[in-house]
Amino acid sequence: MEEWTVKVNHSAVKKEKPKTDQLEFGRVFTDHMFIMDYSVPLGWHDPRIVPYEPLTIDPSAMTFHYGQSVFEGLKAYYTPEGDIHLFRPEKNLQRLNRSNDRLCIPPIDEAFILQAIKQLVYLDKEWIPTAEGTSLYIRPFIISTEPFIGVAPSHQYKLIVILSPVGAYYKEGINPVKIAVENQYVRTVKGGTGEAKTGGNYAASLKAQELCAQKGFTQVLWLDGLEKKYIEEVGSMNVFFKINGKVYTPALNGSILEGVTRNSVIQMLQYWNIPVIEEKLAIDDLYQAYLDETLEEAFGTGTAAVISPIGQLSWENKDLYINEGKTGKISKALYDTLTGIQYGREKDPFDWIEKVTKKNTVKQ
């Protein structure tokens, strides 16, 4: 880690915080943000915490034109004891660098950025909500800012971290969703950017998501872009199926995002001695398991919902009702244990939690 210090420019005003029962996702932001610049002579430089405020960016900045950008998403949680927890933040920063590599963005110093995130979270810790299931969402992102509209990697970037207090994902307890298999649109394909957390993947998903919402579904289940035969992801989550006592998830193949929750679920299942198999998973085989009555549970995994049980799956005019549309036992156990670790209610056998304390944030 280089010897950087984060300059802090404290906000003169403290904004009003939203009431707990009015918390949404991603609409309200805290008093401060972290910024760091990249230029070709200087590399990454000038790390600073400043008041949350609009960015001033040239209209020719590359990010507006050619989508050279990456992002991450993680959360800070208050424990009942008043500790502040991050959940495996180093995994997000490792992935940010993998995304950077795919998008030709210069790598960041992961250890330093983690320190900077801790410092920012600690500074705005009054914004971390304390009610059941609430948290502070942390959004690091990098945009290409060179004022040049040629198609080439930018020579200038900004890394920014913003924070948003978010409400409980399940306001009335964990609840299964209705998913539709997407047959027309494709999220990405091997050799594309599917493994990277970059805007273009999400932009590409909007149309299918809009059409499926019109038909009353919550998310789409993406098939592979090559043969439209193999299961990839559900919405912006990874996906798991419990079939005949074993848990299956699509193997990472170059087009599936490597989720931190996905990895945690796999480790947790192994810890419980439940067989978990990562392999190519055909939608045909899933349907056969349904007909054979061996498809026991299905769920998505992601930072927002942690575990999102799938109660109904629609595919080519067939409706699969999974576990009678109810949350399965494994889904529930995973949800309870993972959120238990995140909120400090359960012990953390994997050393996944990183505490944010006054001591371990960078000296101000």
Add this chain to the structure above:
Amino acid sequence: MEEWTVKVNHSAVKKEKPKTDQLEFGRVFTDHMFIMDYSVPLGWHDPRIVPYEPLTIDPSAMTFHYGQSVFEGLKAYYTPEGDIHLFRPEKNLQRLNRSNDRLCIPPIDEAFILQAIKQLVYLDKEWIPTAEGTSLYIRPFIISTEPFIGVAPSHQYKLIVILSPVGAYYKEGINPVKIAVENQYVRTVKGGTGEAKTGGNYAASLKAQELCAQKGFTQVLWLDGLEKKYIEEVGSMNVFFKINGKVYTPALNGSILEGVTRNSVIQMLQYWNIPVIEEKLAIDDLYQAYLDETLEEAFGTGTAAVISPIGQLSWENKDLYINEGKTGKISKALYDTLTGIQYGREKDPFDWIEKVTKKNTVKQ
């Protein structure tokens, strides 16, 4: 066309214009830009021409996170008589709306935006360079500006048009390039966003482009994302091959961008009674034509270069030298005729030119 009027706020300062011999592509911008906003209650509203200046945008604006953006590129040319020409601008605005549809961005009023572009170009007409091969590049783009980091179509957008004087693409006459067939990375796939002019496609292309430049090639030739067998595009251009007296280009298939120059080349070849065939084009068949000595010419087409002859094509350690690495007759004739029409040196049998005059711009 709705009854809109473009408000004009004239720039107090007139920036210094670059010298003709220092003109590059896309680094210098004119004194003014056009902006129009979209919001859910108002729709597209407040069209205005303002001094070219940085945008002030919230760090949570969707465009920075989820890549929901589209753009276009076209040019204004000065004729020897002092007329200002646009080349088929309505095609760009039609495509902008097709891109909008794919990206869940509300449609624009094409006729009105064309008028606004003319008004902007006319206002900054002193920026149109007059030397051989130079022009004023016009970049309309739309970004999603809602301050919300949920994955969903934005409820707020900005449509912006900026102008950049650009130098001649070929400073020393039209010149063939070296192209490498890309076998690892993929630009897009059917069901993806390849038909749309959206940032994510260009972000996805950077890595392959960087690797091919390191090996001394100018551009990559993209194969289809499904079988990596069929030719799609070259760099950010469409591609044509003359084989045994006939001209072939990949048929539009859902992942190829429908280029305005591509369409113009097809029409021009038909006008000349040269057979032109749009079909699925296997790289294997192209190589066979090369071995048979029937591969006579190859060239890319796009707004920037108009025609970019391909002198060498590298594929799996094989080097194909096309037309002895020289610009072919058809390539040259297309380049001369298309640029001739654009600059008003040749007659325009297709009615492709749209003049920009004081009279036909919106009343100020």
